[in-house]
Amino acid sequence: MSNVSYYTAEGLKKLREELDYLKSVMRPKASQDIAEARDKGDLSENAEYDAAKEAQGLLELKIAKLEEVHSNARLIDESQLDVSKVLVLSKVKIKNQANGMVLDYMLVAESEADLKSGKISVTSPIGKGLLGKTVGEVAEITIPNGTIKFEILEVSRD
Structure with missing residues (x-):
């Protein structure tokens, strides 16, 4: 297959x-x-x-x-993607509710992921947790050493 x-x-x-x-x-x-x-x-x-x-x-x-x-x-046909929620190719600004740190990421396909340039895979734990969320929502993401809560501050596309 x-x-x-x-x-x-x-x-x-x-x-x-x-x-x-x-x-x-x-x-x-x-x-x-x-x-x-x-x-x-x-x-x-x-x-x-x-x-x-x-x-x-x-x-x-x-x-x-x-x-x-x-x-x-x-x-990926970017014109067909909903810009109101986090999807593949979304640029997302999130805030870690535990320490207040603000992070910017772009969600990409697994093959294009590059953390140094701020591109994370939609199949990663954080990527999966952010998918489908909208501005203002809080994503609870389970990672190997616990659970993190991220507030979605901004969703955009280029």
Whole structure:
């Protein structure tokens, strides 16, 4: 069964670029590495050849996985999303009720999550807890070390 993944235009572009890079740059390099190792003599005792073949196998596995992800990727139509509640691609400002800390996050598909840039996955505990909430609501989110309450201060889209 296929696993459909939803992407923003930016995320889908990055996926395509990575796949193209692996196919057009890394695949020929792996073949070249094998050819160079093969030219060094007896293959039965050639560790460099074995390592190059193994690296090629791992590369082909990665390419196959990315091709599968790409074939099951769907572009999110932002114009169809409700802007009044927290959904995928929402920018949300939340306030931790325990310590008063205000946080800004953007909810994205799991494959595009990057905490350093403020993008959290809709499948993460916080992402799941925020989904469907509107401004003024309090989300009680269970995390590994307890429960946190976040008040939704603002929901927007870019």
